[in-house]
Amino acid sequence: MKVLVIGSGGREHAIVEALCRAPSVSSVLCMPGNPGVAALARCVAGEPTPEAVSALAQQEQVDLVIVGPEAPLAAGVIDALQAAGIAAFGPTQAAAKLEGDKAWSKAFMLRHSIPTAQHRSFAELPQALEYAAAQPLPTVIKDAGLRAGKGVTVARSHAEAQAALMSIFEVPDAQAVIEKFMTGQEVTVLAFCDGVRAVMMPPSQDHKTIFENDLGPMTGGMGVICPFPISEADLSRVQSEILDAALLGMAKEGRPYIGVLYAGLMLTESGPKVVEFNARFGDPEAEAVLPLLRGDLAQIALACTRGELSAEQVTFSSDASAVIILAAPNYPGEPEKGIALSLPTPSEGEHLFQAGTAMRGGQLVSSGGRVLAAQACAPTLNAALGKAYRLAEAAAFEGAQLRRDIGARIGAKPDTLSE
Known part of the structure; x- marks a missing residue:
């Protein structure tokens, strides 16, 4: 199988490395890649727009495309590949809204009774400031758009909340989500999804702030442990109340979800609750999880695109x-x-x-x-x-x-x- 990977970061390096271990894979391309990826795969320079990716996939006659980052997904790269008849692993533009619009994502969770933090969404700064000023501290301020994992502020003062909101609304058409702060261990569960079934990967825990003791501004992630210890009871609830409910809800709304679903969770006293959904492998979670994968990543991804995923395909090292x-x-x-x-x-x-x-x-x-x-x-x-x-x-x-x-x-x- 000839596979094209889209992206240029550590996540894509880990995806390429896993593909190179897959028995079904004969060659790997990456657009645009990086020097580390270039040691394993042929890198193709260029901006991965839907048009460019589709053209490259057809020119190279690839059997499968795996998209790493969120921006190409939100731009509709999967839609372009599907239109060209190419197997593409990742959510369509409509399904990627689960990550690309946090206000919509929160409303989706409410519609389908998926446990999450109490919240309100705002499209106007004055109303957001007024609401935030009345909230108990700490409070969570989120940019509703794509911010590469860095659009979140845990405000420990009302002044900090005000500054975060003013920063969000500096751009046109901004939206903000203000959430009740949840306490507990934060954990990431990634799942392979074929539109109907979700098969979990080992849970992991990222460390998102720049400084030790969880201090300082948010980053894209500074380190990961895997597996993170979760009780069987909580894992069962994650599967049924969160992953299965999300796939069923997306299918009902005409946005069948194929690809990796990232469930960022808080393990609260009342059970697992969603902090956020992302529409792809986490970064750096992928770098921790994929080296443990013993199944064939290309075959798993291809099965997802065909609606034929089985749990037996998804095996990991202990x-x-x-x-x-x-x-x-x-x-x-x-x-x-x-x-x-x-x-x-x-x-x-x-x-x-x-x-x-x-x-x-x-x-x-x-x-x-x-x-x-x-x-x-x-x-x-x-x-x-x-x-x-x-x-x-x-x-x-x-x-x-x-x-x-x-x-x-x-x-x-x-x-x-x-x-």
């Missing part, structure tokens, strides 16, 4: 996995770019996924906010964390930011730091 993100100086603000990188060779069971890198005059340099994702698998989470941290330290560059408390929320500790 190992644990950990990801440590190395971010550029000043991230999540405007990151410093062009920093020279010198990468070690990962050992067996380790990967150094490239997220924000480029080649400049024969030198690998940083080109984005999150630069590298150091990943490791091991029989225990503490061992996986130890390996991932050692790899991250070996790959560290000048001014690199990394959190040293990944996994600490559940008491996990890198084996190198164990007493």
